Amino acid sequence: MVAKRFFAPDEFENKAEVDEFYKMVAEKDLQPLWTQKGLMLGEPPIRDIPFHWRWSDIKKLSERSGELIPIDRGGDRRVLSLTNPGLGGLPYASTTLWGAIQYLGPREVAPAHRHSAAALRFVVEGSGVWTLVNGDPVAMEPGDLVLTPNWTWHEHHNPGDTPMMWFDALDLPLIRSVDALFYEDGPDLMVNRLVDAVSSSELEFGGGAGLVPFDMEDEQPNHSPLLAFRWKDTDRTLESLLSRRQDGYAALRFSDPTNGKDVMPTMRCSMHRVAAGSEISPRQTTGSSIWLTFAGSARVSVGESEFQLEHGDLFVVPSWASMALSANEQTDLFCVSDAPVLEALGLMRQRKL
Ligand code: GTQ
Ligand code: FE2
Numbered sequence: 001m002v003a004k005r006f007f008a009p010d011e012f013e014n015k016a017e018v019d020e021f022y023k024m025v026a027e028k029d030l031q032p033l034w035t036q037k038g039l040m041l042g043e044p045p046i047r048d049i050p051f052h053w054r055w056s057d058i059k060k061l062s063e064r065s066g067e068l069i070p071i072d073r074g075g076d077r078r079v080l081s082l083t084n085p086g087l088g089g090l091p092y093a094s095t096t097l098w099g100a101i102q103y104l105g106p107r108e109v110a111p112a113h114r115h116s117a118a119a120l121r122f123v124v125e126g127s128g129v130w131t132l133v134n135g136d137p138v139a140m141e142p143g144d145l146v147l148t149p150n151w152t153w154h155e156h157h158n159p160g161d162t163p164m165m166w167f168d169a170l171d172l173p174l175i176r177s178v179d180a181l182f183y184e185d186g187p188d189l190m191v192n193r194l195v196d197a198v199s200s201s202e203l204e205f206g207g208g209a210g211l212v213p214f215d216m217e218d219e220q221p222n223h224s225p226l227l228a229f230r231w232k233d234t235d236r237t238l239e240s241l242l243s244r245r246q247d248g249y250a251a252l253r254f255s256d257p258t259n260g261k262d263v264m265p266t267m268r269c270s271m272h273r274v275a276a277g278s279e280i281s282p283r284q285t286t287g288s289s290i291w292l293t294f295a296g297s298a299r300v301s302v303g304e305s306e307f308q309l310e311h312g313d314l315f316v317v318p319s320w321a322s323m324a325l326s327a328n329e330q331t332d333l334f335c336v337s338d339a340p341v342l343e344a345l346g347l348m349r350q351r352k353l
Contacts, residue, residue, distance in 0.1 A: 009022060048092075079100045098171070104163065123164070174341065199227060222265050223256065237252055248327075251273070267336055286320055290336050297309060297327075322353055
């Protein structure tokens with residue numbers, strides 16, 4: 001391959017004139033394309049790095065934050081964000097995704113607000129928290145996936161006697177990068193009541209496989225109207241998928257029950273079950289993802305790194321990094337990625353290695 005030239009003034013015989021020209025261009029806030037190094041490389045220059053966070057560390061620090069830090073107005077959310085060391089101190093797990101662990105103590109309430117970044121929760125431990133999404137109370141239990149789509153009001157309640165910890169993912173870095181992040185505080189709260197009712201979203205759209213209301217309104221939201229995906233359904237589906245597989249690896253994608261699209265326009269959610277001794281074969285894809293080890297134990301390699309995963313551990317796969325996993329025991333993993341964005345823009349590339 002012929003090396004590209006990057007016409008520095010030194011390369012010219014009429015160096016002084018070229019030098020002067022480059023100065024004049026810069027003075028008018030212009031830059032020549034022909035002097036740009038690294039603008040377009042063969043493969044994307046990727047800043048976020050493969051990284052692993054241990055549940056044991058996060059849990060200890062979250063519990064300590066529960067003792068030290070109140071969550072009244074101002075604090076709002078007791079959240080420790082996964083900070084990818086490749087991103088220069090930004091509180092982001094990957095280039096496009098915010099990932100965090102939220103801790104809500106007994107009888108605490110995280111007050112109402114909304115933002116144009118979309119969010120989702122996947123519950124790791126605890127019980128009894130519910131979240132109010134645009135007025136609809138949605139219970140949260142371990143293994144459940146709960147959505148708070150972009151610009152929906154949300155507040156979290158823990159009316160019980162025990163703390164709860166869950167994983168949050170938001171498309172916040174992506175929304176910030178396109179300068180479209182808006183935020184609004186909500187009305188202050190009312191009562192920290194117990195909720196045992198099933199959410200209206202589940203009553204209307206949670207009927208089960210392929211069963212959706214006939215008389216849906218013409219105007220549909222651009223996200224799943226079903227806001228909670230329950231562990232018992234996820235577990236049962238993974239179990240039957242796995243029983244049909246020879247290779248010991250089953251995966252499902254959470255989808256909008258009305259149209260099969262991803263649950264929200266910017267994030268794809270999936271759940272993976274790998275039988276003891278089985279593998280997720282090496283692969284790579286554009287777009288980044290955050291993985292959460294819900295159960296089991298496994299070894300994963302991401303790019304040049306290798307991580308040993310235990311219950312609750314999280315890791316990030318940057319864009320175009322290879323990923324392969326092998327399970328020591330049966331292992332369940334939740335995954336959130338920015339795949340719908342890449343697909344919508346015609347930028348999805350995937351390959352098995
Ligand atoms: O629970 O509403 O991890 O607004 C980051 C921002 C959680 C939330 C986060 C949020 C929330
Ligand atoms: Fe929020």
